[in-house]
Amino acid sequence: MEADKQKDEIFVRDCPIRNILSRISDKWSILVIFTLEQTAVMRFGELQRAIPDISQKMLTVTLRTLEQDGIVNRRVYAQIPPKVEYSLTSRGQSLLPRLNALIDWAKEQMDAIMEDRARSGQKASATSIIQYE
Amino acid sequence: MEADKQKDEIFVRDCPIRNILSRISDKWSILVIFTLEQTAVMRFGELQRAIPDISQKMLTVTLRTLEQDGIVNRRVYAQIPPKVEYSLTSRGQSLLPRLNALIDWAKEQMDAIMEDRARSGQKASATSIIQYE
DNA sequence: CTGAATCCATGACGATACTG
């Protein structure tokens, strides 16, 4: 009734799986989370240097979303020049083991998948930012 | 040297995490995987009925990708009308525990996240396709 | 029944410039 002009923005299907996956499966969230795992507390500029490919905009957006989801803390110091520190919340830390389980699986399967995909014309240069032991 | 006209399509950063996440974090893959977990072998039409929101195109694309990654099997019966059955491969099944760990976490945190997000104007109708016990 | 092919809307993302 109230949805005459525009479509209903409420979609019937949004299950927990999709909700959580959409939160961490964007382009940069995982990378930020793992970067913060290695260095518990980081300033904005540090994160940017640790993840060279990310733009300021996307780093900001990613951090804001992670903050909204209670995965990272954002601590602002009232000083000039500004100083803002980011760190994982306990919820963010509780996510790590699960994420690691998934990534371990990924590493196990990666070679095989790459071979399977070879004839599909898949690129794979392996310079990764985060070191996996 | 060979990249004069066009940009290099090879991006320096593609780490295993991103590679695997990008494979399962599209809109439908997870849903298909979990649907196939519940009913081991399903025909195309069954999958479509089990996931009402998905379009034929996206179901096809999703299944093709999952097949390329060795996560689902595709079995074609040479008959008219066509009959195609999909099922999880062993690799697909090995993914499930990890995925479940993540989803358990998601369920645990979901309520809290929703409350945190309330003031951000987040929609959340909870009619999910897959039942979580 | 199981797709393939096409067109198109949306939103994610990147580059750049500007600011307290």
Added chain:
DNA sequence: CAGTATCGTCATGGATTCAG
């Protein structure tokens, strides 16, 4: 230093149509 604002590009995915 840590953002915000704006704009352009491109991939994702939905609707529709055609086909074996």
